[in-house]
Amino acid sequence: MKCLIFGILLLTGLPLLTQCQSPDMQKPREQFDLQGHRGARGLVPENTIPSMLKALDYGVNTLELDVVISKDKKVVVSHEPFLNHKICKNAQGETIKESEEKNYNLYQMSYDSIARCDCGSMSNPDYPEQQKMVAFKPLLSALIDATEKYAREKGLPAPRYNIETKIEPESDNIYHPEPQEFMELVYRIIKEKGIAERTCIQSFDVRTLQALKKMDDKITIALLVAKNPFYENAIKELGFKPDVYSPYHLLVTSSLIEYGKKEGIKIIPWTVNDFDTMKKLAQMGVDGIITDYPDRAQGLFEPKK
Numbered sequence: 001m002k003c004l005i006f007g008i009l010l011l012t013g014l015p016l017l018t019q020c021q022s023p024d025m026q027k028p029r030e031q032f033d034l035q036g037h038r039g040a041r042g043l044v045p046e047n048t049i050p051s052m053l054k055a056l057d058y059g060v061n062t063l064e065l066d067v068v069i070s071k072d073k074k075v076v077v078s079h080e081p082f083l084n085h086k087i088c089k090n091a092q093g094e095t096i097k098e099s100e101e102k103n104y105n106l107y108q109m110s111y112d113s114i115a116r117c118d119c120g121s122m123s124n125p126d127y128p129e130q131q132k133m134v135a136f137k138p139l140l141s142a143l144i145d146a147t148e149k150y151a152r153e154k155g156l157p158a159p160r161y162n163i164e165t166k167i168e169p170e171s172d173n174i175y176h177p178e179p180q181e182f183m184e185l186v187y188r189i190i191k192e193k194g195i196a197e198r199t200c201i202q203s204f205d206v207r208t209l210q211a212l213k214k215m216d217d218k219i220t221i222a223l224l225v226a227k228n229p230f231y232e233n234a235i236k237e238l239g240f241k242p243d244v245y246s247p248y249h250l251l252v253t254s255s256l257i258e259y260g261k262k263e264g265i266k267i268i269p270w271t272v273n274d275f276d277t278m279k280k281l282a283q284m285g286v287d288g289i290i291t292d293y294p295d296r297a298q299g300l301f302e303p304k305k
Contacts, residue, residue, distance in 0.1 A: 029301040033288025036060040042127050042292035045120035047077045048135040049146045058294035062160040074111040075140040081106050081175035091116040107175050144193045160198045165208040179207035206238045222246045257285045
């Protein structure tokens with residue numbers, strides 16, 4: 001019956017989910033890459049160790065996080081290369097004015113100074129479910145140590161990491177080093193911690209991805225895309241075929257899914273926070289999703305037997 005329906009849809013030209021597949025089919029967890037965006041940002045302050053541990057509690061396959069570089073060349077987990085006034089206080093415990101936040105340039109601050117700034121106890125109006133707690137921007141190395149230890153102690157699978165380099169051409173040598181140095185600093189930590197085989201590096205800026213490709217042509221690379229619906233052009237700009245194409249979720253189309261399957265490129269959209277959209281994308285055939293709320297994605301998977 002399912003294949004008969006499929007044939008009818010072909011004749012009518014109506015959109016298809018997947019060939020001869022029930023639209024309500026749940027996926028085995030291991031076949032779908034559930035990524036916790038900045039850990040579990042909807043529940044715990046973003047890009048902190050507690051946020052990553054909460055994401056692991058909800059069974060994510062991959063911890064998605066962002067990195068910047070400090071004045072003393074430390075790799076720091078942070079989305080912005082400055083103290084975001086919405087979520088951070090300065091080292092004196094004072095709130096920061098929006099007009100002054102970029103004065104707290106992490107590339108001009110030592111990590112010791114950054115680590116004194118609380119980025120968790122303020123209420124985040126965008127995430128009303130988020131638990132308030134005193135939390136700090138960790139070093140990438142410390143975050144890896146903590147998540148690896150937690151997974152071992154809890155008997156969880158070793159986590160994968162999706163690390164975004166926060167870099168753009170106009171802020172080279174202002175908010176971060178140039179691409180080669182940026183990537184060398186990040187890659188050194190990944191190798192030292194022995195997680196290269198479980199790590200993906202992603203970026204909107206193709207330059208760090210190109211630098212990484214020359215360093216290690218086996219490590220997983222993801223191209224992030226925010227606006228460009230022409231995926232072939234975006235990949236052409238990169239200069240090589242990425243392992244993962246990661247678009248804003250509204251850019252996902254059936255033709256993109258088919259292109260990914262044909263070229264062997266995984267399609268993992270961001271940032272998907274409501275269950276209906278998660279389900280729709282899973283039915284379309286994406287290889288995973290990035291979400292602030294890994295708890296909301298649990299219904300996508302077959303119950304454990």
